[in-house]
Amino acid sequence: GENVEQHPSTLSVQEGDSAVIKCTYSDSASNYFPWYKQELGKGPQLIIDIRSNVGEKKDQRIAVTLNKTAKHFSLHITETQPEDSAVYFCAAKEAGTALIFGKGTTLSVSS
């Protein structure tokens, strides 16, 4: 089955800096890669996703890149703000299979 590795486990940046979180997956058949943000006391919330026929996707300050050959994908947050502080999860799946998550990255943005 699918296995997703996520790094780093913790990340501290200054407000205004960029943050990058990286994930690798094992199943070459996976073709959907979402990213979730979880704030304290809440369930994970989808912030951006990418499908295997696309190499990069942007949404304002957030971007995701995918390298299918290397089986890794990354989340990029630019101009970080204190409200970006949360736990971020990457995930991977193929249609018909379960959505498998990485272990998460705790991002702290200090002002």
Place this chain on the structure above:
Amino acid sequence: KAGVTQTPRYLIKTRGQQVTLSCSPISGHRSVSWYQQTPGQGLQFLFEYFSETQRNKGNFPGRFSGRQFSNSRSEMNVSTLELGDSALYLCASSVGPGTNYGYTFGSGTRLTVV
């Protein structure tokens, strides 16, 4: 529209007891997945239901079970509770398992086993 509703929000049980958690998906979503979240382990997949049938199953012991009703609402049950079952249990709904669209999560049920 209403989001994913999980009840109860908090639960305290004693070792050896059993517990049932409930999840109501977003209207129109027919697939419900359950995850266990513990510190350091991230979200571990329990099972996924679609049209009242279990479609995928994670690597958890048989004490963990679930079901889905005709209205897509789902329940999960844990029997003979152990201290290690203390966790946040999250439910997520999606259109269906054959599609690749984002899952929408509920706020979870925090289970504490004492």
